[in-house]
Amino acid sequence: MLPPTADRVTFQAEPDRLRIREKAHTREGDAIAAARGRLPMTAVAADCPSSTP
Numbered sequence: 001m002l003p004p005t006a007d008r009v010t011f012q013a014e015p016d017r018l019r020i021r022e023k024a025h026t027r028e029g030d031a032i033a034a035a036r037g038r039l040p041m042t043a044v045a046a047d048c049p050s051s052t053p
Helices: 008-037
Strands: none
C-alpha cells in the first residue's frame, strides 16, 4: 500500500513536524548524557581486579 498523496505544502509540513520531534529527542539524549556525567564517583582500590583483560 502506498502512502497518500499530498500537495507540496502539506508534504513539507510533515518532515518539519518530525524535525521538531527529532531535535527534542536529541536534546533529551544530551541532557541524559550530561546528567550521567554528573553522577557521583567512588574510589576503587588499586588492587581491585578489572573486568577488562
